[in-house]
Amino acid sequence: xxxxxxxxxxxxxxxxxxxxxxxxxxxxxxxxxxxxxxxxxxxxxxxxxxxxxxxxxxxxxxxxxxxxxxxxxxxxxxxxxxxxxxxxxxxxxxxxxxxxxxxxxxxxxxxxxxxxxxxxxxxxxxxxxxxxxxxxxxxxxxxxxxxxxxxxxxxxxxxxxxxxxxxxxxxxxxxxxxxxxxxxxxxxxxxxxxxxxxxxxxxxxxxxxxxxxxxxxxxxxxxxxxxxxxxxxxxxxxxxxxxxxxxxxxxxxxxxxxxxxxxxxxxxxxxxxxxxxxxxxxxxxxxxxxxxxxxxxxxxxxxxxxxxxxxxxxxxxxxxxxxxxxxxxxxxxxxxxxxxxxxxxxxxxxxxxxxxxxxxxxxxxxxxxxxxxxxxxxxxxxxxxxxxxxxxxxxxxxxxxxxxxxxxxxxxxxxxxxxxxxxxxxxxxxxxxxxxxxxxxxxxxxxxxxxxxxxxxxxxxxxxxxxxxxxxxxxxxxxxxxxxxxxxxxxxxx
Amino acid sequence: xxxxxxxxxxxxxxxxxxxxxxxxxxxxxxxxxxxxxxxxxxxxxxxxxxxxxxxxxxxxxxxxxxxxxxxxxxxxxxxxxxxxxxxxxxxxxxxxxxxxxxxxxxxxxxxxxxxxxxxx
Numbered sequence: 001x002x003x004x005x006x007x008x009x010x011x012x013x014x015x016x017x018x019x020x021x022x023x024x025x026x027x028x029x030x031x032x033x034x035x036x037x038x039x040x041x042x043x044x045x046x047x048x049x050x051x052x053x054x055x056x057x058x059x060x061x062x063x064x065x066x067x068x069x070x071x072x073x074x075x076x077x078x079x080x081x082x083x084x085x086x087x088x089x090x091x092x093x094x095x096x097x098x099x100x101x102x103x104x105x106x107x108x109x110x111x112x113x114x115x116x117x118x119x120x121x122x123x124x125x126x127x128x129x130x131x132x133x134x135x136x137x138x139x140x141x142x143x144x145x146x147x148x149x150x151x152x153x154x155x156x157x158x159x160x161x162x163x164x165x166x167x168x169x170x171x172x173x174x175x176x177x178x179x180x181x182x183x184x185x186x187x188x189x190x191x192x193x194x195x196x197x198x199x200x201x202x203x204x205x206x207x208x209x210x211x212x213x214x215x216x217x218x219x220x221x222x223x224x225x226x227x228x229x230x231x232x233x234x235x236x237x238x239x240x241x242x243x244x245x246x247x248x249x250x251x252x253x254x255x256x257x258x259x260x261x262x263x264x265x266x267x268x269x270x271x272x273x274x275x276x277x278x279x280x281x282x283x284x285x286x287x288x289x290x291x292x293x294x295x296x297x298x299x300x301x302x303x304x305x306x307x308x309x310x311x312x313x314x315x316x317x318x319x320x321x322x323x324x325x326x327x328x329x330x331x332x333x334x335x336x337x338x339x340x341x342x343x344x345x346x347x348x349x350x351x352x353x354x355x356x357x358x359x360x361x362x363x364x365x366x367x368x369x370x371x372x373x374x375x376x377x378x379x380x381x382x383x384x385x386x387x388x389x390x391x392x393x394x395x396x397x398x399x400x401x402x403x404x405x406x407x408x409x410x411x412x413x414x415x416x417x418x419x420x421x422x423x424x425x426x427x428x429x430x431x432x433x434x435x436x437x438x439x440x441x442x443x444x445x446x447x448x449x450x451x452x453x454x455x456x457x458x459x460x461x462x463x464x465x466x467x468x469x470x471x472x473x474x475x476x477x478x479x480x481x482x483x484x485x486x487x488x489x490x491x492x493x494x
Numbered sequence: 495x496x497x498x499x500x501x502x503x504x505x506x507x508x509x510x511x512x513x514x515x516x517x518x519x520x521x522x523x524x525x526x527x528x529x530x531x532x533x534x535x536x537x538x539x540x541x542x543x544x545x546x547x548x549x550x551x552x553x554x555x556x557x558x559x560x561x562x563x564x565x566x567x568x569x570x571x572x573x574x575x576x577x578x579x580x581x582x583x584x585x586x587x588x589x590x591x592x593x594x595x596x597x598x599x600x601x602x603x604x605x606x607x608x609x610x611x612x613x614x
Contacts, residue, residue, distance in 0.1 A: 132573055137581045148588050155598040159607055162591045166517060166526060169584050173534050176577060180537070184544050253536070 004049070004107050007070040008042050008081065009124045009137075011035050016116040020064065025100070025108035032112040033092045041122065042087040043081040047482075050078040057129070066193045072129030076486035079336065079479075080126045080260045083343050087252045090347070094461040095245045098354050102153050102243045111151060113316040115249065118144040122257045131179045134191045134261065138225070141257070142168045145250055149242040152363050160237035167224055167234045174221030178430055182269075183215035195269050204270060218265050219280070226258035228284075228321055229291035232314045239310035242312065244354030247306065251313055251350050254344035259320050259339060263332075266324065267490035284325035289319030289419050296426035300433070305363045306353050309346065312389065315423060316342045322416070330407030333480070333487035335341055338400035340479045341388070343399055348385040348465035352378050355454035355462065365437055372439035379438045381462050386431035388469045391424050395473040399480065502543035509536035521604035524591045527585060534581045538574050545570035 015035035019028040021229050049056060054073040059065065073081070095115075103111055121141025128134050146168065152160035183189055184207070186197035198204045203211055220231075227235040235255075266280070295314035302308035320342070323335020353363050355378045360367045372379045388395035391402075402423065408416040453459070472479060509532055516529025543576035596602050599610055 099501045132576075136580070137575055139584070143580075143583055143587055146591070150591055150594065155595075156611060158591055158598060159611070162523060162588065162595065165584070165588050165591065166530060169530055170514075170517070170533070172580075173537055176537055177540065180541050180570070180573075182542060183573075189569075189573075 002049070002056065002058070004042055005056055006060065008039060008046065008085075008127050009120055010055075011039050011042065012116040012120040012123065016113045016120065019109050019116065019489055024103050024108055025112075026107035026114040029092070029096050029099075032095075032116055035116055036085065036088040036092045036119065038083040039119065043078070043085040043123075047075055047078040047082055052074060057286070058219070066188055066190050069128065069130045069133050070190060071127045072192065073127055074169050074486070075482060075489055076260065076263065076336065077126050079340065079482045079486055080256060083256055084119070084122050084126060084253045084317060085448065086117075087343055087347055087457050088249065090464060091245060091249050091463045094248070094354070094458055097455050098358055099131055099243050099455050102245075103151055105149065107142060111148070111243075114144045114148050115246075117141075117255075118148060121414055122253055125257050126260060129191050130189050131182065131191055131194065135176055135179055138175065138261070139172055142172060142225075145246070145254060146362050148246045148250075149238050151246070152241045154241055156237070157241035157243075160234075160241045162388060164234040164238045167231075169180075171221040171224030171231075174217045174486065176221075178216075178218030179219065181210055181217070185210050191264065191268055195271065198269070199271070208313065215265075215270065219262070222258055222265070223287075226255050226262060226321075226394060227314055227317055229287040229295065229314065232291070232295070232317075236307055236310040239313065239350075240304055240307040244350070244357055247352060248347055248350040251310075252347035255317055255338045256343060259317070259324075259335075262321075262334070263324065263490060277455055281325045281327050284321050285416075286316040288322035288325055291315055292322070292419060292423035293426070296423055296430070300335040300426065300431045303365045305365060305368070305434055306350070308434075309349050309353065311347070311420045312427065312430065313342075313346055315427075316346065319401070319420070319423070321406060323407065323421075326404075326407050326411060328407055328410060329484070329487055329491060330403060330410055330492060333483040334400050334403035334407050336468045336486050337403060337476075337479055337483040340483070341396040341400045341472065344465060344469050345385050345388040345395075348381060348462065349389065351458070351462040351465060352382040352385065355458045358458060359451050359454050365433065368434055368437040369441040370438075371451075373442075374451050376453055377459055378462070379435075381466050383439070384466050384469060386427075386435065388473065390427045390429060393473070394470065396469045396476070398473055399476040403480075450460060474486075501538070506540040506543070509533075509539065513592045521607040523595065523604065524589075527588045527592070530588070531581065531585060532583070534584075538578060541570045541577070542575040543563075 003204060012035050015031050018031050022028065046056065058071040060069045060071065099108060099111060118141050121137045121144065124137030124140065125134050146161050149164060150158050182194055185203060186194045188194050188197055198426045224231045239251060249367060292315050295311045295318065299308045299311035299315065302311060320335045320338050323331045323338060356371065357363050358376065359375060384395065386451065388397035391397040401420065405417050405420055408420065503566040513529045513533030513536060517526050517533065520526055520529065547564050549565050550566040553565040553568045592602055595607065599607050600606060
C-alpha cells in the first residue's frame with residue numbers, strides 16, 4: 001500500500017511536539033526545517049504519482065470508503081499541496097534570523113511547533129476526502145494561526161488575533177452546521193459519497209431546502225475563512241501585526257487552502273451543472289469585483305506597507321473567486337492558477353517586508369526613503385514582486401490575469417474585463433508609491449544612519465522567489481497544465 | 495404540528511442567535527467568549543438531536559436485543575465529541591489571548607483598548 005498521503009500530514013504533526021521536547025531554539029528550527037523539506041519532497045512524489053497514475057486514494061486504518069476516513073488526491077489537491085508545502089519549505093530557512101529578532105528565545109521552540117501544527121492542518125485539509133475531517137484540520141490550522149498571530153512584536157497583534165479568533169470560530173461553526181446538515185441529508189461524510197447520494201437520490205435540482213441551507217452555511221463560513229470581500233475584516237489586522245514569517249506563511253497558504261475547500265464543496269459535492277451555480281455565480285461575481293476595486297483603492301491610502309499588501313491580498317482573492325464565478329474551464333483554471341501565482345508574488349512581497357522590518361525596524365512608508373540605495377537587493381526584489389502583482393508580461397502574475405481576461409471575454413463580459421484591468425492599474429498606483437519613496441526620496445543627511453542590506457539567509461529565499469516569479473512568468477506550462485487538468489476534473493464532476 | 499415537531503431546531507436557533515448577539519453587542523472580551531461558547535453549543539445540540547431515532551435506544555449490541563429494535567445513530571454523537579474538544583481548545587486560546595491583552599493594555603473592554611491604540 002502506498003503510504004504517501006498519510007505521510008504528508010504525519011510528518012509535520014509528529015515533528016511539532018519534538019520541537020518543544022528538546023527546548024533549544026536551534027534544534028527546534030532544524031527539526032522544523034527537516035520536517036517542511038520532507039513534506040515538500042512527499043508532495044512532489046504525490047504530484048508525480050498523480051500525473052502518472054491518476055488520483056490516489058488512501059483508506060486510513062484500512063477501513064474502506066463510506067465508513068472510514070479516506071484521503072483522496074487528484075490534480076487539484078496535488079497542486080494545492082505543492083503550493084502549501086513548497087511555501088513552507090522556503091519560509092523555514094528565512095525564519096531563523098527573522099524569528100530570532102522578533103520573538104524571544106524562550107518561546108521560539110513553541111513558535112516552530114505551532115508553525116508545524118498549522119502546516120499539518122493546512123496539508124490535512126488538502127489531502128482529506130472526508131468532510132468532517134476537513135473541519136477538524138481547519139480548526140487545527142486556525143487555532144495554531146491565532147496563537148502565531150498573537151506572538152507578533154506589537155501589542156496590537158493580540159487584539160488582531162482575538163478578532164480573528166472570534167470571526168474564524170464563527171466561520172468554522174457555520175461550516176460545521178453545513179456539514180451536519182449534509183450528513184443528515186445523505187448519511188455520509190465522505191465527499192465523493194455525499195455527492196453520489198445527492199445525485200442518486202435526486203436531491204439536487206429538487207430545490208431541497210436542507211441542501212440549500214447546508215450550502216448557504218458552508219459558503220458563508222468559507223467566505224469568512226478566505227476573506228471574501230465583505231467578510232475580510234479580520235485579514236488586514238492579522239497580516240499587518242503578525243510576525244513577518246507568519247505573515248509570509250499565512251498569506252501564501254491559508255487563504256489558498258480555504259479557496260480549495262470552496263472549490264471542493266461547490267464543484268465536487270454539488271456539481272457544476274446544478275441550480276446553485278446560477279445564483280452563487282452572481283453573488284461571487286459581485287463580491288469579487290467589489291474586492292478587486294474597493295480593496296485596491298483602500299490599499300492606496302495605507303501608510304503601513306504591510307497593511308497595504310494585506311488589502312492587496314483581499315483584492316487578489318477577488319481575482320481567484322472571480323475565476324470561480326465565471327464557472328467555465330478558462331475561468332476556473334485561471335482562478336486555480338492564480339492561487340499558485342499569488343502565493344509566489346505575495347510570499348515574495350511579504351519576504352521583502354520582513355527584510356525591511358529586520359534592518360529598519362518598521363515598515364511605514366517614510367521608512368522606505370533611501371532604501372533603494374541602502375538595501376538594493378531587497379528593493380529590487382520588491383520591484384519584481386510588484387510587477388508580478390500588477391501583471392506585467394514576463395512575470396507570473398501576467399499569466400493568470402491573461403487567462404482570466406480571456407475567460408471573461410469568452411463569456412462576453414466586457415465590463416468584467418474592464419474592471420480587471422482597472423484593478424491592475426490600481427495595483428500600479430499602490431506599488432509605485434513604495435518604489436518612488438525607496439528610489440527617489442533620499443534621506444536627509446541628519447537622518448543618515450547605518451542601515452545595511454538584510455542578511456543572506458533572508459535574501460536567498462527571497463531571490464529564489466524572484467526567480468520563481470520570473471520563471472513561471474516565462475515558462476508557465478507546468479502550473480497551467482496542472483490548473484487546467486484540475487479545472488477540467490472539477491467541471492466534469494467526481 | 496411540524497412547528498412543534500421541530501422544537502429541537504428552534505432551541506438550536508434560539509441559542510445560536512443569542513450567542514451571536516452577545517458576540518456582536520458586548521464590548522467585554524470575556525463576555526464575547528461566553529457568547530461564542532453559547533453559539534457553538536447550539537451546534538452541538540443540533541448534531542445530537544439529529545442522531546435521535548424515535549423509539550431507538552443506545553446503540554449497544556448484546557444478547558437481550560429483540561428483533562426489530564431501533565437504535566439511535568451514534569455517528570453524530572461521536573462527531574460532536576470532537577467538536578466539543580475543538581470548542582474547549584478555542585476557548586482556551588481565546589482566554590489566553592484575553593489574559594495577555596489585559597497584561598499589555600490593562601483592560602479587556604473593547605472601546606478602552608481602541609482608545610489606547612488610537613492615542614499612540
